[in-house]
Amino acid sequence: MARLAGRRALFAVPVLGAVTFGVFAIAAASPFDPVKAYAGTAGLSASQETLDQLRANLGTDRPLVTRWWDWLTSAVRGDLGVSSALRQPVADVIGERVGWSVLLASAAFLVAVLLGGLLGVLAARRPGGWTDRAVTSLAYTLEAAPPFWLGLLVMWLFALRLGVLPAGGLTDTGSTVVTAGEVARHLVLPAGVLALSQLPWFVLYVRQGVGDALQEDPVRGARARGLAERTVLTGHALRSGMLPVLTLIGSRVPELITGALLVETVFSWPGIAAATVESATAADFPLLAALTVLATFAVLLGNLLADLLYGLADPRVGFDG
Amino acid sequence: MADTVHPAEKTENGPNGPNTAVWRSRAVVRRSTRAWRVRGSAAVVAVLMLSVLLVPPFAQLDQQAVDLAAKLRPPSWTHPFGTDDVGRDLLLRCVYGLRVSLLVGVVAAVVSTVIGTAVGALAGALGGWTDRLVMRLVDVFASVPHLLLGIFIVAMFRPGVWPVVVSVALTHWLSTARIVRAEVLSLRSRPYVDAAISGGASRRRVAVRHLLPGVLPQAGLAAVLMVPHAIWHESALSFLGLGLPTHQASLGTLVQSARGSLLAGDWWPTLFPGLCAVTATLAVAGLAGAWRERLNPRRRSELML
Numbered sequence: 001m002a003r004l005a006g007r008r009a010l011f012a013v014p015v016l017g018a019v020t021f022g023v024f025a026i027a028a029a030s031p032f033d034p035v036k037a038y039a040g041t042a043g044l045s046a047s048q049e050t051l052d053q054l055r056a057n058l059g060t061d062r063p064l065v066t067r068w069w070d071w072l073t074s075a076v077r078g079d080l081g082v083s084s085a086l087r088q089p090v091a092d093v094i095g096e097r098v099g100w101s102v103l104l105a106s107a108a109f110l111v112a113v114l115l116g117g118l119l120g121v122l123a124a125r126r127p128g129g130w131t132d133r134a135v136t137s138l139a140y141t142l143e144a145a146p147p148f149w150l151g152l153l154v155m156w157l158f159a160l161r162l163g164v165l166p167a168g169g170l171t172d173t174g175s176t177v178v179t180a181g182e183v184a185r186h187l188v189l190p191a192g193v194l195a196l197s198q199l200p201w202f203v204l205y206v207r208q209g210v211g212d213a214l215q216e217d218p219v220r221g222a223r224a225r226g227l228a229e230r231t232v233l234t235g236h237a238l239r240s241g242m243l244p245v246l247t248l249i250g251s252r253v254p255e256l257i258t259g260a261l262l263v264e265t266v267f268s269w270p271g272i273a274a275a276t277v278e279s280a281t282a283a284d285f286p287l288l289a290a291l292t293v294l295a296t297f298a299v300l301l302g303n304l305l306a307d308l309l310y311g312l313a314d315p316r317v318g319f320d321g
Numbered sequence: 322m323a324d325t326v327h328p329a330e331k332t333e334n335g336p337n338g339p340n341t342a343v344w345r346s347r348a349v350v351r352r353s354t355r356a357w358r359v360r361g362s363a364a365v366v367a368v369l370m371l372s373v374l375l376v377p378p379f380a381q382l383d384q385q386a387v388d389l390a391a392k393l394r395p396p397s398w399t400h401p402f403g404t405d406d407v408g409r410d411l412l413l414r415c416v417y418g419l420r421v422s423l424l425v426g427v428v429a430a431v432v433s434t435v436i437g438t439a440v441g442a443l444a445g446a447l448g449g450w451t452d453r454l455v456m457r458l459v460d461v462f463a464s465v466p467h468l469l470l471g472i473f474i475v476a477m478f479r480p481g482v483w484p485v486v487v488s489v490a491l492t493h494w495l496s497t498a499r500i501v502r503a504e505v506l507s508l509r510s511r512p513y514v515d516a517a518i519s520g521g522a523s524r525r526r527v528a529v530r531h532l533l534p535g536v537l538p539q540a541g542l543a544a545v546l547m548v549p550h551a552i553w554h555e556s557a558l559s560f561l562g563l564g565l566p567t568h569q570a571s572l573g574t575l576v577q578s579a580r581g582s583l584l585a586g587d588w589w590p591t592l593f594p595g596l597c598a599v600t601a602t603l604a605v606a607g608l609a610g611a612w613r614e615r616l617n618p619r620r621r622s623e624l625m626l
Contacts (some may be wrong), residue, residue: 018461022471030477144602146553148560149595151575156588167584213358252465261468262557276469277561280476296464304465 116202
């Protein structure tokens with residue numbers, strides 16, 4: 001197990017290197033000019049000499065590979081540069097926001113796993129029955145619905161029409177301290193919508209897994225021995241049907257990040273994703289590059305988790321594979 | 322002969338379980354609902370295509386026509402989808418938005434399929450170091466969340482239609498490349514390819530005459546499956562304010578510009594563009610699912626979005 005983790009870590013190094021280089025290459029190929037972005041409106045009236053001086057100071061006149069290597073070495077030492085959009089060191093931006101994003105994502109994930117598992121099992125019990133058809137139709141519709149649209153509709157219904165939950169943000173307007181109760185109330189809608197956007201995958205895979213398990217010999221044997229349907233379902237079908245799905249959870253990180261990007265924007269949640277959109281609108285290269293690397297890191301971590309869980313759940317799978 | 326049952330049929334216990342009669346009738350119901358689903362999807366796609374192709378050139382209607390006297394009217398007979406905050410008819414705006422979204426979606430899907438097919442075919446046909454290198458590259462691309470990479474590309478090349486198309490296409494060729502590579506690898510070991518090679522066919526001829534025709538149906542299917550996905554991505558980028566410029570309103574742009582009205586309590590400018598996107602996505606995915614079932618009948622039918 002440690003060997004697998006170690007090998008994954010070794011694999012992550014070239015991937016992260018390639019991703020960062022790709023990010024620099026895209027920026028170098030684009031019409032985006034970091035000097036103009038740095039200078040802002042002052043850059044419009046500045047003389048050519050000033051701009052050249054600035055270019056030399058920022059080091060953007062050097063070749064792509066040198067710039068990339070410099071960024072990489074200082075990033076390893078913890079210096080990620082300064083965000084021009086938020087006027088703050090990139091490391092501080094991430095440090096302030098990553099906790100809220102993790103809170104939102106994990107709450108949503110928990111709801112999606114529990115609800116998706118429940119609905120998937122209900123649908124798998126009678127394939128082709130009414131419950132199955134209702135659940136699968138719901139899953140397909142949710143899969144097709146853009147999360148930002150769902151978020152806006154839910155916000156309209158619960159915050160504006162019914163007035164039971166806050167429409168966005170982390171705390172009530174005017175409050176100065178962050179209390180757990182307030183955060184929990186503000187978390188309900190974004191986490192709920194993010195969970196809904198992740199739900200279809202869980203429902204469909206659990207339905208498939210448990211449905212297949214219900215056709216297998218152990219289940220048939222258990223039924224033949226006269227065991228109660230409940231025992232058959234929880235003791236036999238769920239075990240072999242749900243485990244493969246649960247182990248794949250780690251591989252859902254990219255979709256979770258995609259969903260969080262949209263949901264955080266809709267509900268003004270002060271997380272990483274909202275900062276990504278702000279930095280993209282302002283073409284804030286240092287922040288965007290760091291966030292892309294952070295997301296890649298999260299995805300690789302998720303893949304590792306999936307591999308480890310799979311090995312734990314199914315002893316036939318060797319960790320050396 | 323008629324009443325002797327073949328042993329294979331006798332032991333066959335129905336595809337799903339012991340109670341064959343019940344299961345068979347269920348299977349019949351499922352097959353007929355599936356047929357209806359395909360017909361329904363085809364009808365919806367036809368209506369949407371006709372409206373986006375015929376309404377803009379032939380109807381003498383201006384989607385940008387502002388009528389401040391009729392702003393934010395709820396849905397009615399004169400304005401079935403209502404009007405937006407400057408009195409533009411939302412049904413007409415949705416038709417134009419869907420036109421832009423479909424166009425971007427189709428172009429992005431085609432570009433990503435061409436990239437994916439080229440990369441996958443190259444890796445599969447050449448094998449060896451090229452294959453290993455290309456598949457590592459695919460792994461690297463797969464490690465960055467799609468939307469984030471898309472946002473990065475759009476942010477660096479903004480504004481315009483092409484950055485959006487490129488960003489969606491560049492992030493979605495991976496699955497096609499994997500499918501095409503696997504297909505090429507399986508085709509390469511077929512006897513007729515060996516026969517062609519031993520018959521003295523050139524590399525080029527084998528690739529064009531024997532490998533390409535086998536790969537094209539899978540690539541075409543991948544392209545159709547990609548269209549709803551590309552629409553989804555385009556609308557997400559547009560919603561974040563990074564997508565198309567506002568004079569080329571897509572469905573995502575419409576939802577984005579409706580946020581102000583929504584906060585004032587008017588739901589229709591938000592509801593209908595999204596509903597159009599969901600309808601189009603489900604219909605295209607339904608058709609693609611039916612096609613896939615014909616291509617790979619053994620695979621269980623699942624809609625893929």
